[in-house]
Amino acid sequence: MKTLGKVFMGIVYAVLYAPLLVMVVFSFNGAKSTTTMNGFSFRWYANLFADRAMRGILANTLLVSVCAAVLATVLGVIAAYGIYRIRSKPLKSAVNTVTNIPLVNPDIITGVSLMLLFTFFGGLVLKRTAVLGFATLLIAHITFDTPYVILNVLPRLYGSDASLYEAAMDLGCTKTRAFWRVVFPGIVPGIFSGFIMAFTLSLDDFIISYYTNGHYNILATSLYTAVKKPISPEYYALYSLIFITIMLLLTAVNVLEIRSEKKKLK
Amino acid sequence: MKSKSKRKISLGSVFINAPYFVWAALFIIIPLGVVLIYAFSDGEGGFTLSNMASLADYGGVILRSLWYSVLATVITLLIAYPFSYVVCRLRPASQKIANMFVTLPMWINLLIKTYCLSSLMDGNGLINQALAAIGFGRLSLMNNTGAVIFGMVYNYLPYMILPIYNVMSKIDVSLLEAAEDLGCSTAARVRRVVLPLTLPGIVSGIIMVFVPSVSTFYISAKMGGTGDFMIGDLIEGQIHNQNSNLPVAAALSTVLMAIILVSMLILNRFSKTDEGGSMLV
Numbered sequence: 375m376k377t378l379g380k381v382f383m384g385i386v387y388a389v390l391y392a393p394l395l396v397m398v399v400f401s402f403n404g405a406k407s408t409t410t411m412n413g414f415s416f417r418w419y420a421n422l423f424a425d426r427a428m429r430g431i432l433a434n435t436l437l438v439s440v441c442a443a444v445l446a447t448v449l450g451v452i453a454a455y456g457i458y459r460i461r462s463k464p465l466k467s468a469v470n471t472v473t474n475i476p477l478v479n480p481d482i483i484t485g486v487s488l489m490l491l492f493t494f495f496g497g498l499v500l501k502r503t504a505v506l507g508f509a510t511l512l513i514a515h516i517t518f519d520t521p522y523v524i525l526n527v528l529p530r531l532y533g534s535d536a537s538l539y540e541a542a543m544d545l546g547c548t549k550t551r552a553f554w555r556v557v558f559p560g561i562v563p564g565i566f567s568g569f570i571m572a573f574t575l576s577l578d579d580f581i582i583s584y585y586t587n588g589h590y591n592i593l594a595t596s597l598y599t600a601v602k603k604p605i606s607p608e609y610y611a612l613y614s615l616i617f618i619t620i621m622l623l624l625t626a627v628n629v630l631e632i633r634s635e636k637k638k639l640k
Numbered sequence: 641m642k643s644k645s646k647r648k649i650s651l652g653s654v655f656i657n658a659p660y661f662v663w664a665a666l667f668i669i670i671p672l673g674v675v676l677i678y679a680f681s682d683g684e685g686g687f688t689l690s691n692m693a694s695l696a697d698y699g700g701v702i703l704r705s706l707w708y709s710v711l712a713t714v715i716t717l718l719i720a721y722p723f724s725y726v727v728c729r730l731r732p733a734s735q736k737i738a739n740m741f742v743t744l745p746m747w748i749n750l751l752i753k754t755y756c757l758s759s760l761m762d763g764n765g766l767i768n769q770a771l772a773a774i775g776f777g778r779l780s781l782m783n784n785t786g787a788v789i790f791g792m793v794y795n796y797l798p799y800m801i802l803p804i805y806n807v808m809s810k811i812d813v814s815l816l817e818a819a820e821d822l823g824c825s826t827a828a829r830v831r832r833v834v835l836p837l838t839l840p841g842i843v844s845g846i847i848m849v850f851v852p853s854v855s856t857f858y859i860s861a862k863m864g865g866t867g868d869f870m871i872g873d874l875i876e877g878q879i880h881n882q883n884s885n886l887p888v889a890a891a892l893s894t895v896l897m898a899i900i901l902v903s904m905l906i907l908n909r910f911s912k913t914d915e916g917g918s919m920l921v
Binding site for chain 1: 652653656657659660661663664667668669670671672674675677678719722723725726727729732733736737738740741742743744745747748749750751752753754755756757759760762764765766769794797798847851852854855857858862872875876879886889890893896897900904
Protein backbone atom coordinates (compact mmCIF):
# COMPACT_ATOMS: atom_id res chain seq x y z
CA MET A 375 0.00 0.00 0.00
CA LYS A 376 2.78 2.41 0.92
CA THR A 377 4.83 1.75 -2.22
CA LEU A 378 1.67 1.95 -4.32
CA GLY A 379 1.02 5.38 -2.84
CA LYS A 380 4.56 6.51 -3.62
CA VAL A 381 4.31 5.23 -7.20
CA PHE A 382 1.02 7.11 -7.65
CA MET A 383 2.59 10.27 -6.27
CA GLY A 384 5.55 9.84 -8.61
CA ILE A 385 3.27 9.53 -11.64
CA VAL A 386 1.30 12.66 -10.70
CA TYR A 387 4.49 14.69 -10.29
CA ALA A 388 5.95 13.29 -13.52
CA VAL A 389 2.86 14.37 -15.50
CA LEU A 390 2.74 17.73 -13.71
CA TYR A 391 6.35 18.51 -14.53
CA ALA A 392 6.76 16.91 -17.99
CA PRO A 393 5.52 20.02 -19.87
CA LEU A 394 7.63 22.30 -17.69
CA LEU A 395 10.67 20.14 -18.37
CA VAL A 396 9.96 20.40 -22.10
CA MET A 397 9.83 24.17 -21.69
CA VAL A 398 13.18 24.39 -19.90
CA VAL A 399 14.93 21.93 -22.25
CA PHE A 400 13.70 23.59 -25.45
CA SER A 401 14.60 27.04 -24.17
CA PHE A 402 18.19 25.92 -24.85
CA ASN A 403 17.41 24.75 -28.39
CA GLY A 404 19.89 25.78 -31.08
CA ALA A 405 17.14 25.98 -33.67
CA LYS A 406 13.88 27.91 -33.76
CA SER A 407 11.74 24.89 -32.95
CA THR A 408 9.86 23.63 -29.95
CA THR A 409 9.54 20.07 -31.22
CA THR A 410 13.02 19.07 -32.44
CA MET A 411 16.17 19.71 -30.48
CA ASN A 412 19.06 20.94 -32.59
CA GLY A 413 22.13 21.54 -30.47
CA PHE A 414 22.48 23.49 -27.27
CA SER A 415 22.62 27.26 -27.14
CA PHE A 416 21.82 30.31 -25.09
CA ARG A 417 20.60 32.23 -28.15
CA TRP A 418 16.99 32.54 -26.94
CA TYR A 419 18.16 33.94 -23.64
CA ALA A 420 20.43 36.37 -25.50
CA ASN A 421 17.56 37.29 -27.83
CA LEU A 422 15.32 37.85 -24.85
CA PHE A 423 17.62 40.50 -23.41
CA ALA A 424 18.21 42.12 -26.80
CA ASP A 425 14.53 42.17 -27.84
CA ARG A 426 13.30 45.75 -27.45
CA ALA A 427 9.66 44.89 -28.05
CA MET A 428 9.85 42.28 -25.32
CA ARG A 429 11.46 44.77 -22.94
CA GLY A 430 8.62 47.18 -23.61
CA ILE A 431 6.07 44.48 -22.86
CA LEU A 432 7.85 43.54 -19.64
CA ALA A 433 7.97 47.19 -18.59
CA ASN A 434 4.22 47.50 -19.28
CA THR A 435 3.54 44.36 -17.26
CA LEU A 436 5.57 45.57 -14.30
CA LEU A 437 4.01 49.04 -14.44
CA VAL A 438 0.45 47.68 -14.36
CA SER A 439 1.20 45.06 -11.71
CA VAL A 440 3.02 47.44 -9.36
CA CYS A 441 0.43 50.22 -9.71
CA ALA A 442 -2.45 47.78 -9.32
CA ALA A 443 -0.90 46.06 -6.30
CA VAL A 444 -0.10 49.34 -4.53
CA LEU A 445 -3.52 50.90 -5.17
CA ALA A 446 -5.36 47.65 -4.38
CA THR A 447 -3.42 47.39 -1.11
CA VAL A 448 -4.38 50.93 -0.10
CA LEU A 449 -8.00 50.40 -1.09
CA GLY A 450 -8.09 46.92 0.46
CA VAL A 451 -6.70 48.05 3.82
CA ILE A 452 -9.18 50.93 4.02
CA ALA A 453 -11.96 48.52 3.00
CA ALA A 454 -10.94 45.86 5.53
CA TYR A 455 -10.83 48.41 8.34
CA GLY A 456 -14.22 49.72 7.27
CA ILE A 457 -15.73 46.23 7.14
CA TYR A 458 -14.19 45.43 10.52
CA ARG A 459 -15.95 48.45 12.02
CA ILE A 460 -19.37 47.82 10.49
CA ARG A 461 -21.75 46.96 13.33
CA SER A 462 -24.82 45.98 11.35
CA LYS A 463 -24.74 42.26 10.58
CA PRO A 464 -26.81 42.35 7.36
CA LEU A 465 -24.66 45.18 5.95
CA LYS A 466 -21.50 43.29 6.86
CA SER A 467 -22.61 40.10 5.16
CA ALA A 468 -23.79 42.09 2.12
CA VAL A 469 -20.35 43.70 1.78
CA ASN A 470 -18.65 40.34 2.23
CA THR A 471 -20.83 38.81 -0.47
CA VAL A 472 -19.97 41.60 -2.92
CA THR A 473 -16.28 41.20 -2.07
CA ASN A 474 -16.56 37.51 -2.91
CA ILE A 475 -18.06 38.12 -6.36
CA PRO A 476 -14.73 38.63 -8.19
CA LEU A 477 -13.31 35.60 -6.35
CA VAL A 478 -16.14 33.27 -7.30
CA ASN A 479 -17.02 34.57 -10.75
CA PRO A 480 -15.08 33.01 -13.61
CA ASP A 481 -12.37 35.39 -14.85
CA ILE A 482 -14.02 35.52 -18.23
CA ILE A 483 -17.19 37.00 -16.68
CA THR A 484 -15.21 39.57 -14.70
CA GLY A 485 -13.32 40.47 -17.88
CA VAL A 486 -16.36 40.63 -20.15
CA SER A 487 -18.47 42.57 -17.64
CA LEU A 488 -15.76 45.20 -17.15
CA MET A 489 -15.18 45.40 -20.90
CA LEU A 490 -18.90 45.96 -21.50
CA LEU A 491 -18.97 48.59 -18.72
CA PHE A 492 -16.06 50.47 -20.26
CA THR A 493 -17.46 50.35 -23.80
CA PHE A 494 -20.98 51.18 -22.61
CA PHE A 495 -19.98 54.26 -20.61
CA GLY A 496 -17.14 55.12 -22.95
CA GLY A 497 -19.62 55.32 -25.80
CA LEU A 498 -22.25 57.09 -23.72
CA VAL A 499 -20.16 59.62 -21.81
CA LEU A 500 -16.92 60.04 -23.70
CA LYS A 501 -18.44 59.36 -27.13
CA ARG A 502 -15.48 57.21 -27.99
CA THR A 503 -15.33 53.71 -29.36
CA ALA A 504 -11.78 52.88 -28.31
CA VAL A 505 -11.76 53.34 -24.54
CA LEU A 506 -9.75 50.28 -23.61
CA GLY A 507 -6.11 50.81 -22.66
CA PHE A 508 -3.80 51.31 -19.69
CA ALA A 509 -6.42 53.00 -17.50
CA THR A 510 -9.11 50.35 -18.00
CA LEU A 511 -6.56 47.57 -17.55
CA LEU A 512 -5.41 49.15 -14.29
CA ILE A 513 -8.99 49.50 -13.03
CA ALA A 514 -9.65 45.84 -13.87
CA HIS A 515 -6.52 44.70 -12.04
CA ILE A 516 -7.30 46.78 -8.94
CA THR A 517 -10.81 45.30 -8.96
CA PHE A 518 -9.69 41.67 -8.90
CA ASP A 519 -6.71 42.34 -6.59
CA THR A 520 -8.57 44.18 -3.83
CA PRO A 521 -10.64 41.22 -2.49
CA TYR A 522 -7.42 39.27 -1.92
CA VAL A 523 -5.94 42.14 0.09
CA ILE A 524 -9.14 42.35 2.14
CA LEU A 525 -9.07 38.60 2.79
CA ASN A 526 -5.48 38.84 3.99
CA VAL A 527 -6.04 41.85 6.26
CA LEU A 528 -9.46 41.07 7.79
CA PRO A 529 -8.37 38.01 9.85
CA ARG A 530 -5.54 40.12 11.33
CA LEU A 531 -8.04 42.80 12.37
CA TYR A 532 -10.40 40.27 13.93
CA GLY A 533 -7.44 38.68 15.70
CA SER A 534 -6.27 42.02 17.13
CA ASP A 535 -7.15 43.01 20.66
CA ALA A 536 -9.82 45.74 20.61
CA SER A 537 -9.04 46.74 24.19
CA LEU A 538 -5.56 47.90 23.12
CA TYR A 539 -7.18 50.43 20.80
CA GLU A 540 -9.50 51.54 23.61
CA ALA A 541 -6.56 51.79 26.00
CA ALA A 542 -4.72 54.00 23.51
CA MET A 543 -7.77 56.25 23.32
CA ASP A 544 -8.03 56.36 27.12
CA LEU A 545 -4.40 57.37 27.27
CA GLY A 546 -5.19 60.34 25.10
CA CYS A 547 -4.62 59.15 21.54
CA THR A 548 -6.85 60.51 18.80
CA LYS A 549 -8.61 57.89 16.68
CA THR A 550 -6.18 58.33 13.81
CA ARG A 551 -3.19 58.17 16.12
CA ALA A 552 -4.58 55.09 17.89
CA PHE A 553 -5.06 53.42 14.51
CA TRP A 554 -1.52 54.09 13.34
CA ARG A 555 0.18 53.24 16.63
CA VAL A 556 -1.88 50.28 17.82
CA VAL A 557 -3.98 48.71 15.08
CA PHE A 558 -1.69 49.21 12.09
CA PRO A 559 1.45 47.45 13.42
CA GLY A 560 -0.68 44.37 14.10
CA ILE A 561 -1.97 44.08 10.57
CA VAL A 562 1.31 44.78 8.73
CA PRO A 563 1.99 41.07 8.02
CA GLY A 564 -1.50 40.75 6.48
CA ILE A 565 -0.96 43.88 4.40
CA PHE A 566 2.35 42.52 3.19
CA SER A 567 0.99 39.10 2.18
CA GLY A 568 -2.02 40.79 0.56
CA PHE A 569 0.30 43.02 -1.45
CA ILE A 570 2.46 40.10 -2.60
CA MET A 571 -0.64 38.13 -3.58
CA ALA A 572 -2.09 41.08 -5.49
CA PHE A 573 1.20 41.66 -7.29
CA THR A 574 1.66 38.03 -8.38
CA LEU A 575 -2.00 37.71 -9.44
CA SER A 576 -1.61 40.81 -11.58
CA LEU A 577 1.62 39.54 -13.11
CA ASP A 578 0.02 36.23 -14.07
CA ASP A 579 -3.46 37.32 -15.07
CA PHE A 580 -4.38 36.69 -18.66
CA ILE A 581 -8.14 36.37 -19.09
CA ILE A 582 -9.31 39.60 -17.42
CA SER A 583 -6.47 41.56 -19.02
CA TYR A 584 -7.29 40.12 -22.43
CA TYR A 585 -10.75 41.72 -22.33
CA THR A 586 -9.75 45.09 -20.88
CA ASN A 587 -6.30 45.95 -22.28
CA GLY A 588 -7.15 47.36 -25.72
CA HIS A 589 -3.81 47.80 -27.45
CA TYR A 590 -1.80 48.03 -24.26
CA ASN A 591 0.19 44.82 -24.44
CA ILE A 592 1.37 43.00 -21.34
CA LEU A 593 3.23 39.71 -21.05
CA ALA A 594 0.20 37.44 -20.74
CA THR A 595 -1.66 39.00 -23.67
CA SER A 596 1.39 38.91 -25.92
CA LEU A 597 1.91 35.30 -24.85
CA TYR A 598 -1.61 34.56 -26.07
CA THR A 599 -0.76 35.96 -29.49
CA ALA A 600 2.41 33.86 -29.40
CA VAL A 601 0.82 30.54 -28.44
CA LYS A 602 -1.73 30.75 -31.26
CA LYS A 603 1.04 30.11 -33.78
CA PRO A 604 4.28 28.13 -33.41
CA ILE A 605 5.78 29.88 -30.43
CA SER A 606 9.21 31.50 -30.35
CA PRO A 607 11.53 29.69 -27.89
CA GLU A 608 12.16 33.17 -26.50
CA TYR A 609 8.99 32.75 -24.44
CA TYR A 610 10.28 29.39 -23.22
CA ALA A 611 13.47 31.14 -22.11
CA LEU A 612 11.55 33.86 -20.28
CA TYR A 613 9.20 31.46 -18.51
CA SER A 614 12.10 29.12 -17.66
CA LEU A 615 13.77 32.05 -15.91
CA ILE A 616 10.54 32.76 -14.03
CA PHE A 617 10.15 29.06 -13.19
CA ILE A 618 13.70 28.70 -11.85
CA THR A 619 13.46 31.94 -9.84
CA ILE A 620 10.21 30.90 -8.18
CA MET A 621 11.52 27.40 -7.51
CA LEU A 622 14.60 28.85 -5.75
CA LEU A 623 12.48 31.29 -3.74
CA LEU A 624 9.99 28.62 -2.66
CA THR A 625 12.79 26.21 -1.76
CA ALA A 626 14.51 28.87 0.34
CA VAL A 627 11.29 29.71 2.17
CA ASN A 628 10.49 26.06 2.84
CA VAL A 629 13.98 25.14 3.99
CA LEU A 630 13.97 28.09 6.40
CA GLU A 631 10.57 27.09 7.74
CA ILE A 632 11.57 23.45 8.21
CA ARG A 633 14.75 24.53 10.00
CA SER A 634 12.98 26.88 12.38
CA GLU A 635 10.40 24.21 13.17
CA LYS A 636 13.16 21.74 13.97
CA LYS A 637 14.76 24.30 16.27
CA LYS A 638 11.46 24.80 18.08
CA LEU A 639 11.15 21.06 18.64
CA LYS A 640 14.59 20.96 20.22
CA MET B 641 -24.71 64.14 24.11
CA LYS B 642 -24.73 60.42 23.74
CA SER B 643 -26.59 60.47 20.46
CA LYS B 644 -24.14 63.03 19.15
CA SER B 645 -21.14 60.81 19.75
CA LYS B 646 -22.96 57.88 18.21
CA ARG B 647 -23.60 59.95 15.12
CA LYS B 648 -19.93 60.87 14.97
CA ILE B 649 -18.94 57.21 14.94
CA SER B 650 -21.27 56.33 12.12
CA LEU B 651 -20.04 59.37 10.18
CA GLY B 652 -16.50 58.09 10.66
CA SER B 653 -17.34 54.68 9.36
CA VAL B 654 -19.13 56.22 6.39
CA PHE B 655 -15.90 57.99 5.47
CA ILE B 656 -13.85 54.85 5.91
CA ASN B 657 -16.24 52.70 3.94
CA ALA B 658 -16.93 55.20 1.18
CA PRO B 659 -13.95 54.48 -1.12
CA TYR B 660 -14.46 50.73 -1.24
CA PHE B 661 -18.28 50.93 -1.42
CA VAL B 662 -18.02 53.28 -4.39
CA TRP B 663 -15.38 51.11 -6.06
CA ALA B 664 -17.30 47.89 -5.51
CA ALA B 665 -20.51 49.44 -6.81
CA LEU B 666 -18.83 50.88 -9.90
CA PHE B 667 -16.65 47.94 -10.86
CA ILE B 668 -18.23 44.85 -9.33
CA ILE B 669 -22.00 45.37 -9.22
CA ILE B 670 -22.71 47.77 -12.09
CA PRO B 671 -20.67 45.73 -14.65
CA LEU B 672 -22.88 42.72 -13.95
CA GLY B 673 -25.89 44.96 -14.53
CA VAL B 674 -24.37 46.15 -17.80
CA VAL B 675 -24.00 42.52 -18.90
CA LEU B 676 -27.74 42.07 -18.34
CA ILE B 677 -28.50 45.33 -20.18
CA TYR B 678 -26.54 44.15 -23.21
CA ALA B 679 -28.06 40.68 -23.03
CA PHE B 680 -31.64 41.98 -23.02
CA SER B 681 -31.47 45.07 -25.22
CA ASP B 682 -31.75 45.47 -28.96
CA GLY B 683 -29.09 48.14 -29.34
CA GLU B 684 -31.61 51.01 -29.50
CA GLY B 685 -32.62 50.93 -25.88
CA GLY B 686 -35.54 48.56 -26.26
CA PHE B 687 -36.05 45.32 -24.41
CA THR B 688 -35.64 42.13 -26.40
CA LEU B 689 -35.33 38.43 -25.84
CA SER B 690 -33.84 37.83 -29.26
CA ASN B 691 -30.25 37.65 -27.96
CA MET B 692 -31.24 35.02 -25.45
CA ALA B 693 -33.30 33.22 -28.09
CA SER B 694 -30.33 33.15 -30.46
CA LEU B 695 -28.54 31.03 -27.86
CA ALA B 696 -30.74 28.12 -28.92
CA ASP B 697 -28.14 27.55 -31.66
CA TYR B 698 -25.51 27.17 -28.99
CA GLY B 699 -27.43 24.79 -26.73
CA GLY B 700 -25.13 21.95 -27.71
CA VAL B 701 -22.01 23.96 -26.86
CA ILE B 702 -23.43 24.98 -23.49
CA LEU B 703 -24.33 21.40 -22.58
CA ARG B 704 -20.96 20.21 -23.81
CA SER B 705 -19.13 22.77 -21.64
CA LEU B 706 -21.11 21.60 -18.64
CA TRP B 707 -20.41 17.94 -19.36
CA TYR B 708 -16.67 18.47 -20.00
CA SER B 709 -16.21 20.51 -16.85
CA VAL B 710 -18.13 18.02 -14.70
CA LEU B 711 -15.94 15.22 -16.10
CA ALA B 712 -12.75 17.20 -15.54
CA THR B 713 -13.80 18.09 -11.99
CA VAL B 714 -14.64 14.48 -11.09
CA ILE B 715 -11.37 13.14 -12.54
CA THR B 716 -9.39 15.87 -10.76
CA LEU B 717 -11.09 14.94 -7.49
CA LEU B 718 -10.37 11.23 -8.01
CA ILE B 719 -6.68 12.02 -8.47
CA ALA B 720 -6.36 14.76 -5.86
CA TYR B 721 -8.03 12.90 -3.00
CA PRO B 722 -5.76 9.84 -2.84
CA PHE B 723 -2.81 12.09 -3.66
CA SER B 724 -3.52 14.30 -0.63
CA TYR B 725 -3.98 11.19 1.46
CA VAL B 726 -0.54 9.88 0.49
CA VAL B 727 1.04 13.29 1.14
CA CYS B 728 -0.58 13.48 4.59
CA ARG B 729 1.12 10.25 5.60
CA LEU B 730 4.61 11.63 4.89
CA ARG B 731 6.86 13.16 7.53
CA PRO B 732 6.04 16.88 8.18
CA ALA B 733 9.16 18.13 6.41
CA SER B 734 8.48 15.94 3.36
CA GLN B 735 4.87 17.15 3.34
CA LYS B 736 6.13 20.71 3.02
CA ILE B 737 8.32 19.81 0.04
CA ALA B 738 5.57 17.74 -1.59
CA ASN B 739 3.22 20.69 -1.20
CA MET B 740 5.73 23.09 -2.62
CA PHE B 741 5.99 21.05 -5.80
CA VAL B 742 2.20 21.08 -6.12
CA THR B 743 2.17 24.88 -5.81
CA LEU B 744 5.09 25.56 -8.14
CA PRO B 745 3.31 24.88 -11.48
CA MET B 746 0.54 27.27 -10.41
CA TRP B 747 3.01 30.13 -10.82
CA ILE B 748 3.55 29.43 -14.50
CA ASN B 749 1.01 30.84 -16.95
CA LEU B 750 -1.65 28.38 -18.06
CA LEU B 751 -1.18 29.34 -21.71
CA ILE B 752 2.45 28.28 -21.90
CA LYS B 753 1.87 25.10 -19.87
CA THR B 754 -0.92 24.10 -22.23
CA TYR B 755 1.26 24.88 -25.23
CA CYS B 756 4.08 22.70 -23.86
CA LEU B 757 1.61 19.94 -23.06
CA SER B 758 0.39 20.01 -26.65
CA SER B 759 3.93 19.93 -27.97
CA LEU B 760 4.34 16.66 -26.06
CA MET B 761 1.11 15.15 -27.31
CA ASP B 762 0.97 16.46 -30.89
CA GLY B 763 0.92 14.20 -33.96
CA ASN B 764 4.61 15.03 -34.48
CA GLY B 765 5.12 15.75 -30.82
CA LEU B 766 7.71 14.41 -28.45
CA ILE B 767 5.75 11.36 -27.27
CA ASN B 768 5.13 10.24 -30.83
CA GLN B 769 8.75 10.95 -31.77
CA ALA B 770 9.85 8.74 -28.89
CA LEU B 771 7.39 6.02 -29.90
CA ALA B 772 8.59 6.17 -33.50
CA ALA B 773 12.20 5.90 -32.34
CA ILE B 774 11.53 2.61 -30.61
CA GLY B 775 9.50 1.33 -33.53
CA PHE B 776 5.92 1.92 -32.47
CA GLY B 777 3.21 3.53 -34.51
CA ARG B 778 1.73 6.95 -33.86
CA LEU B 779 -0.88 7.61 -31.26
CA SER B 780 -3.38 10.34 -31.93
CA LEU B 781 -3.43 11.96 -28.53
CA MET B 782 -4.52 15.42 -29.59
CA ASN B 783 -7.50 17.14 -31.16
CA ASN B 784 -10.09 15.05 -29.42
CA THR B 785 -12.34 15.31 -26.40
CA GLY B 786 -10.02 13.29 -24.18
CA ALA B 787 -7.23 15.78 -24.81
CA VAL B 788 -9.44 18.70 -23.72
CA ILE B 789 -10.40 16.94 -20.49
CA PHE B 790 -6.79 15.97 -19.88
CA GLY B 791 -5.68 19.56 -20.48
CA MET B 792 -8.15 20.83 -17.90
CA VAL B 793 -7.25 18.15 -15.36
CA TYR B 794 -3.57 18.91 -15.88
CA ASN B 795 -3.98 22.66 -15.38
CA TYR B 796 -6.46 22.65 -12.49
CA LEU B 797 -5.23 19.65 -10.45
CA PRO B 798 -3.24 21.78 -7.95
CA TYR B 799 -6.38 23.81 -7.21
CA MET B 800 -8.08 20.61 -6.08
CA ILE B 801 -5.13 19.17 -4.17
CA LEU B 802 -4.40 22.24 -2.03
CA PRO B 803 -7.79 22.73 -0.33
CA ILE B 804 -8.22 18.98 0.23
CA TYR B 805 -4.72 18.63 1.62
CA ASN B 806 -5.19 21.65 3.88
CA VAL B 807 -8.26 20.14 5.50
CA MET B 808 -6.94 16.58 5.57
CA SER B 809 -3.64 17.47 7.19
CA LYS B 810 -5.49 19.04 10.12
CA ILE B 811 -7.38 15.86 11.00
CA ASP B 812 -6.48 14.72 14.49
CA VAL B 813 -4.74 11.34 14.23
CA SER B 814 -6.26 10.27 17.54
CA LEU B 815 -9.70 10.31 15.87
CA LEU B 816 -8.48 7.68 13.42
CA GLU B 817 -6.95 5.66 16.22
CA ALA B 818 -10.20 5.83 18.15
CA ALA B 819 -12.10 4.60 15.11
CA GLU B 820 -9.64 1.75 14.75
CA ASP B 821 -9.97 0.86 18.43
CA LEU B 822 -13.71 0.81 18.01
CA GLY B 823 -13.34 -1.77 15.26
CA CYS B 824 -13.41 0.24 12.02
CA SER B 825 -11.64 -1.23 9.01
CA THR B 826 -9.41 1.05 6.90
CA ALA B 827 -12.21 1.56 4.38
CA ALA B 828 -14.69 2.38 7.12
CA ARG B 829 -12.23 4.82 8.70
CA VAL B 830 -11.88 6.69 5.41
CA ARG B 831 -15.63 6.67 4.76
CA ARG B 832 -16.82 7.54 8.25
CA VAL B 833 -14.06 9.77 9.59
CA VAL B 834 -11.81 11.17 6.86
CA LEU B 835 -14.47 11.82 4.22
CA PRO B 836 -16.89 13.81 6.41
CA LEU B 837 -14.06 15.84 7.89
CA THR B 838 -12.59 16.69 4.49
CA LEU B 839 -15.93 17.64 2.92
CA PRO B 840 -15.31 21.42 3.18
CA GLY B 841 -12.00 20.94 1.35
CA ILE B 842 -13.68 18.84 -1.32
CA VAL B 843 -16.36 21.48 -1.84
CA SER B 844 -13.89 24.33 -2.22
CA GLY B 845 -11.73 22.16 -4.47
CA ILE B 846 -14.72 21.42 -6.68
CA ILE B 847 -15.55 25.13 -6.93
CA MET B 848 -11.96 26.06 -7.70
CA VAL B 849 -11.80 23.50 -10.52
CA PHE B 850 -15.33 23.63 -11.90
CA VAL B 851 -15.50 27.42 -12.26
CA PRO B 852 -12.41 27.83 -14.45
CA SER B 853 -13.21 24.58 -16.31
CA VAL B 854 -16.70 25.56 -17.37
CA SER B 855 -15.46 28.95 -18.55
CA THR B 856 -12.30 27.61 -20.17
CA PHE B 857 -11.00 28.82 -23.47
CA TYR B 858 -7.70 28.21 -25.26
CA ILE B 859 -7.35 24.71 -23.73
CA SER B 860 -10.35 23.52 -25.75
CA ALA B 861 -9.31 25.48 -28.83
CA LYS B 862 -5.71 24.25 -28.66
CA MET B 863 -6.14 20.64 -27.62
CA GLY B 864 -9.61 19.77 -28.87
CA GLY B 865 -10.93 18.90 -32.29
CA THR B 866 -13.29 21.02 -34.38
CA GLY B 867 -16.31 19.86 -32.38
CA ASP B 868 -14.83 20.48 -28.96
CA PHE B 869 -15.15 24.24 -28.48
CA MET B 870 -16.79 25.50 -25.29
CA ILE B 871 -18.74 28.52 -23.98
CA GLY B 872 -15.49 30.34 -23.26
CA ASP B 873 -14.41 29.97 -26.89
CA LEU B 874 -17.81 31.23 -28.04
CA ILE B 875 -17.65 34.31 -25.82
CA GLU B 876 -14.12 35.03 -26.96
CA GLY B 877 -15.19 34.74 -30.60
CA GLN B 878 -18.17 37.04 -30.13
CA ILE B 879 -15.90 39.72 -28.68
CA HIS B 880 -12.52 39.42 -30.36
CA ASN B 881 -13.48 38.26 -33.86
CA GLN B 882 -13.96 40.57 -36.83
CA ASN B 883 -17.75 40.54 -36.73
CA SER B 884 -18.07 40.81 -32.98
CA ASN B 885 -21.50 40.65 -31.41
CA LEU B 886 -21.46 42.07 -27.89
CA PRO B 887 -25.15 41.36 -27.08
CA VAL B 888 -24.70 37.66 -27.86
CA ALA B 889 -21.48 37.60 -25.81
CA ALA B 890 -23.43 39.20 -22.96
CA ALA B 891 -26.24 36.66 -23.31
CA LEU B 892 -23.71 33.81 -23.19
CA SER B 893 -22.08 35.38 -20.13
CA THR B 894 -25.49 35.57 -18.46
CA VAL B 895 -26.02 31.85 -19.05
CA LEU B 896 -22.54 31.11 -17.71
CA MET B 897 -23.25 33.15 -14.58
CA ALA B 898 -26.52 31.29 -14.11
CA ILE B 899 -24.70 27.95 -14.38
CA ILE B 900 -22.14 29.04 -11.78
CA LEU B 901 -24.84 30.40 -9.46
CA VAL B 902 -26.89 27.19 -9.61
CA SER B 903 -23.86 24.98 -9.03
CA MET B 904 -22.85 27.14 -6.06
CA LEU B 905 -26.31 26.77 -4.56
CA ILE B 906 -26.15 22.99 -5.01
CA LEU B 907 -22.65 22.83 -3.49
CA ASN B 908 -23.60 25.04 -0.56
CA ARG B 909 -26.08 22.38 0.54
CA PHE B 910 -23.13 20.07 1.08
CA SER B 911 -21.01 22.40 3.14
CA LYS B 912 -22.18 24.22 6.21
CA THR B 913 -19.14 26.47 6.40
CA ASP B 914 -19.82 30.20 6.55
CA GLU B 915 -20.16 32.08 3.29
CA GLY B 916 -17.16 32.44 1.10
CA GLY B 917 -14.66 32.03 3.87
CA SER B 918 -13.92 28.47 2.85
CA MET B 919 -13.47 29.44 -0.76
CA LEU B 920 -9.76 29.94 -0.40
CA VAL B 921 -9.28 27.70 2.60
